[in-house]
Amino acid sequence: MKPWFRNLRLACGVVADSLADDPFQFLLQASRRLPAELVTPAARMLAGAAPAASTAVPVLVAELLRGDNDGLKRRMELALDRGLPPGKAAKLADIALAADDPVRADQFLTVSSGGRGHAAAQARRFWFGGAVNEAIAALDGERGPVPKNGGQLARLVSEQSLLRGWAPQLPATRMEPVPNRVLHLLTNSLPHTQSGYARRSQSILMAQQDAGWETLAVTRLGYPVLVGKLGANLQDRVDGVRYQRLLPARLAATPAGRLQQQAEETLRLALEFRPSVIHTTTHYVNGLVARAVAEALGIPWVYEVRGQLADTWASTRGPEAKESQRYKLFQERESEVMRSADLVVTLGETMKGNILATGVQEGKIIVAPNAVGGDYLREPLGVREARQQLGLEQDAQIIGTVSSLVPYEGLDDLVAAFALLAPSNPKLRLLIVGSGVSLPSLQDQARRTGFGDRVIFTGLVPSDQARAYHQALDIFVVPRKNLDVTRSVTPLKPVEALASGRPVVASALPALAEIVDDGSTGLLVPPEDPAALAQSLASLLADAPLRDAMGQSGRQRVLRTRTWDANAAVCVQAYRAAAAGRSRRSR
Template sequence: MTRILHVLDHSLPLQSGYTFRTRAILKAQEEVLGLDVRAVTGLRHYAPPVPDATDGQGAEVLDGLHLWRTSGDLNGAPGLREWREVRKLADRIEAVAQIWRPDVLHAHSPALCGMAALRAGRRLGIPLVYEIRAFWEDAAVGNGTGSAGSWRYWLTRQLENRVIAGAAAVVTICDGLKADLIARGVAAQRITVMPNGVDLALFGAPLPRDPALAEQLGLGTGPVIGFLGSFYPYEGLDDLIAAMPAIVAAQPDARLLLVGGGPAESALRAQALASPAAAAIRFVGRVPHHEVDRYYAATDVVCYPRKAMRLTDLVTPLKPLEAMAQGKLVAASSVGGHRELIEQGVTGTLFAPDDPAALATAMAGLLGDRAGWDERRRVARAFVERAHDWGCNVRRYHPVYQTVLAMDAVTTTIAA
């Protein structure tokens, strides 16, 4: 049985789009492809160990997944800190490899994970597959923790290019990222697209609306516009709040339900409080992952008003697919990442980004014409089942692993 060791920035029990995609990949590789799968996380995984959840080899066992951790602290001057981080993770990968002999290292961005895996793989003689979920220099710009053109932005990009050059194969999550890599000079045949997906075993059976929860939240009879996710500046939730007065003018009973939290939360709450539509806006805060379905069930339309920038144009998000699987209508800004997932008027509604008036017009039109809602829900759900079910998508990894193992066998034979 082929053994795959995944190298991760962080994992369960932390909850993020990163960890949910990771869980889905590892589970599907085991259950669909029949692979033997383990993972190791770097120093940025900050969750404390789960008591009594070890497998006898030093790995935590969470949700049936075996996860080794890297111990140590993130300290030191910038540059030196990251170099130490890579070294510690590389050492940990090598130690794990002595315990559990993997056939392939499969590192997931950021590039620090890729660099650690590349270093360890060369010492161990194990091929590397590098998977890019986003360009983290662009993510830093979107999160407000970095700036385009800075030395850190340039250095992160160069580090990623180095990992890509050293990897036996490259995987990305969407066509936008693939096109950018090709423009950098990466050969198209080295890149496999592994789209974001949904585990329909988790998101495939939508709950009915809970009247008690709706009453508790003061949602009335609706319609309810929802957003469930992290409150980063690039998500454009300020534009959604700015659009609410015009939406309420067209649909007086409309409510906005915001579930989650993040860096932009305090500014968004202040904006909502000052809005003429303040009475129609509800903040819930973060909720446990196992309760998310209840809040999806309370919404009619889930809205993703992402702002236009490199990050949102290149990267496809996971959340719209989850909403479609939940049988919800989807509305989103027409940035490149959304256009890969949403067909205007077929699987969702698109509107111009960074434009609250355009958002309000699109939303008022959607809320005011319910005749096609059931058909759009059906078509969107079928789209997820056909093109974004992890049980199907994970099969794309099989030829990637076969190719790198064959390449490794040839290299070993020549060296001998």
């Protein structure tokens, strides 16, 4: 089957399933795959052309896509005040959920009761809040001679089985592993995804190859077609690293079915590659596939804990989410997968403490922190040279960040701090490099400050440009919110900023305190406090010699303690020990 036809068939099947399952969430996710400079103006034009009192579904969708939360809430309140038919109320409940507004979703669901689409919307509301059993029960009552919402029900039942212990099953298969070969199972990768996750994976793979290991990286089933890359090939090579894609013409109908499909395909590739170890990353579904393949082949497997996805999910839903069935089952599943691995790798000491608390033996855990290599080891450009390369103002003072634009990064607090400083500092500019779900709302917030012409949003940029943007800043800012996930997980970007010789101002959270030495390489400030952030930024902006000293100190510290080559040396030594231990146990 020709690649384009295969990929198009795969994409069409996924789109059809997604539209049937959760159409407004799909539209929101799809819009984020498109250039913001196209989506946001088009949505703004549609919403602006509509009457101020319009509550038509397309108009509310336009408000959602352009990130105007105030406009969306106003129109939803108008719809509730006027009254609306049950079918439309169910659609507006779904729009409210896509906007992370469960309170209004509940109000619409009260109106939609008994109407068309109510059960499906009610199930999505339960699932949003983590009520797994209730979500299934909302659809289960719809069964009849012609099942309604059958696909949605099958997916939720399958998701429940994953949370409750289901795992792929593979037959024991004889294979003679080749020493110093490692198969990495990844969620996504370069060149199709430009993220901290993808960059860390690439750096690890390159460093392991430099250490004498042969690597093969296999990405999840359907990727990158699932993120809109219809021209994807079955293989990519990026700076000598081989990425293998799993691109069937069709995906299984349920999440569990897809994991079984992925496990079978990964086993097939492993038999060809013959690794001596399999290495995968959070979250637990990757671990289930890696474990099944490793056990079938009788080789060790490694689970790399890069984040706390249950806490990331809970961070957008309020404190009650941590009491939900979904959160608790997710945490239990993560813990079980970690305990079953031959080796657990993680990013920092705070995360190591969390892993120990799940019952993983300390001897099975190694810390491989986010690090730098390649161009970041070279002497960084000066501010003027970097700005000239990027076309930025030479005489401005520029603060900012290079980041994924998601709520827990706290970039709304950075925009608020900038707005406090801007009136008294006409040369101040705010630079935000990256993309993500928060981009439309941040752009709207910047406009509303009255200083929007001094805020620069670049969108996604290539990795070589990201390094130049680090070097163009006077101060790199990491204003993360105070959440479980941000207290534990250490990001990559501030490490790269320190390696670029720039001071870092960050939220005073345990994970960030592992990166930023307060007063030496940057400053730590109370999280979620724009006034305190503005004060710290103002003090550094007024003291160029201190900024330079902090930048030099930060670079020296990173080069001494955080390089990918050092991480690779630790990892491959642990691989050999795990392989030797597995060999002794199998005798």
